[in-house]
Amino acid sequence: xxxxxxxxxxxxxxxxxxxxxxxxxxxxxxxxxxxxxxxxxxxxxxxxxxxxxxxxxxxxxxxxxxxxxxxxxxxxxxxxxxxxxxxxxxxxxxxxxxxxxxxxxxxxxxxxxxxxxxxxxxxxxxxxxxxxxxxxxxxxxxxxxxxxxxxxxxxxxxxxxxxxxxxxxxxxxxxxxxxxxxxxxxxxxxxxxxxxxxxxxxxxxxxxxxxxxxxxxxxx
Numbered sequence: 687x688x689x690x691x692x693x694x695x696x697x698x699x700x701x702x703x704x705x706x707x708x709x710x711x712x713x714x715x716x717x718x719x720x721x722x723x724x725x726x727x728x729x730x731x732x733x734x735x736x737x738x739x740x741x742x743x744x745x746x747x748x749x750x751x752x753x754x755x756x757x758x759x760x761x762x763x764x765x766x767x768x769x770x771x772x773x774x775x776x777x778x779x780x781x782x783x784x785x786x787x788x789x790x791x792x793x794x795x796x797x798x799x800x801x802x803x804x805x806x807x808x809x810x811x812x813x814x815x816x817x818x819x820x821x822x823x824x825x826x827x828x829x830x831x832x833x834x835x836x837x838x839x840x841x842x843x844x845x846x847x848x849x850x851x852x853x854x855x856x857x858x859x860x861x862x863x864x865x866x867x868x869x870x871x872x873x874x875x876x877x878x879x880x881x882x883x884x885x886x887x888x889x890x891x892x893x894x895x896x897x898x899x900x901x902x903x904x905x906x
Contacts, residue, residue, distance in 0.1 A: 690717045691771075691904055696757030697723070698777070698889075699843050702833035705754065706895030709902055711740045721757075723834045724841045733846055735761035744768065750904060753778060754889050756847050762859065774900065777867055777886050781852045786876050793848040804866070831890075836889040862899060864888045 693716055696851060697705050703720035711718065721740055735759055744764075748771040754762035758778025765773050785793075834840075863875050864884020872880065877898060884892045 688717070691715060691750060692719065693750040693752055693904075694721060694740075694744060694761075696721045696740075696751070696753035696761050698755035698757050698790050699847065700832045700834040700840060701754070701757075702831060703839065704833075705831050705889050708890055709897045709900070710894070712895060714903065715901070724799065725834075725836050725839045729838065729842055729845075731842070732767070733759070733763045736760070737767060740764055741767050750774065751775065752900070755886065756843055759847060759850050759852075762852060765858070769802055770858075772860065772901070772904070774850050774859055776862045776889055776896065777870065777884075778861070779850070779852075779870060780859055780861060782850065782878070784870065784876065785848075786869075789848060794833075831869060839879045851856060860903060864892070867871065 690713075693711070695703060695706050695718060696722075697703050700723065703722065706718075706720065721743065724739065726736055739759065741764055750766055750768060750772045750775045751761035751770055754776045755757070756780050758775030761775065762780075764770070839856055860876035861875065862881060863870070863871050863872050863878040864881045864886065864887045866883055867888075869886040871876070881888055881892050881899075882894060889896065
């Protein structure tokens, strides 16, 4: 009988599971499973209804859920629907109090509604132009890791990220956060395991350190 710990990973907003490719967890202890983003049924689909689609994909009992950024919100919503062993969020939020002021402004002013998300669907075109090497490198990274460019999904996800309140509280959540996170500054984050120098993309850039933290936490 397989006694390994089953971990289900949820990537960040619009990202593919490739963002986890640099994590290295012992395959003798852990078995990893990866969620893919899907387009919501409609613009008014609730987070609970959306999370239920992922519950249906979980084939094991008392699993570990790990989510990055908006994926951290989704795994917290999933944990409301089924019995789980542990939730770990990375570069994410536990409640609306941890939302930075500039994102609260976007929410209250509804300025996010005027952002042309449709342009993201053409990000792969950018690498064809004669940009500087640095810009070409960034375009290539976006092309590799940001796999979901559907405008309906992006509009829905941004709205729900900004309006999420976490009605279920913060029980059984371990929070790993970078000290240099530019999206969710750590000064707004309460009770977390801090990664020195970690940015919002630290699931890639600090993967080795995050891997060790996850193994230590889950092997206790």
